[in-house]
Amino acid sequence: MAVTFEKIAEQRILLSKATVVYEPSVYGGDGSEQRKNIVLTLPPGAAQPIQELEAGIGPRLVSSMKDGTVRAKIMMPTVRVYDADKHLIDHPKWRGCVVNAVIVVKGKWATRTQTGLCMEVTDLQVLDAQACPF
Secondary structure, eight states: OOOEEEEEEEEEEEEEEEEBOSOOBOTTOOSOOSEEEEEEEOOTTTHHHHHHHHHTTOTTBOOSEETTEEEEEEETTTOEEEOTTSOBOOOOOOTTOEEEEEEEEEEEEEOSSOEEEEEEEEEEEEEEOOOOOO
């Protein structure tokens, strides 16, 4: 299945107080992949800019939003992660972290039967890491 990419004017979307639903991963991957999927909860009102961009795609749309969440790509070696005091930190255990996230919309991808937005999380500010229960 051939995939094409069309660059659009880069747009940044800020999600405030989103929760990381799962550890970033790749379907069928072995864990060594650098480019992974990340799923974040959508805070109230955060869906609007994404909906507006997706509205222009047409009937073959595969939405990046589902059940109050948004899925985007994350490049593990280059994503910048900050603590609540705006200091760079190492990657935390992601699942359950409350974060501010910058999502960059880079373009749209298309196959013969589907089209969607190409979105990447470039910056995360960890506001509250999930505490270890032990």
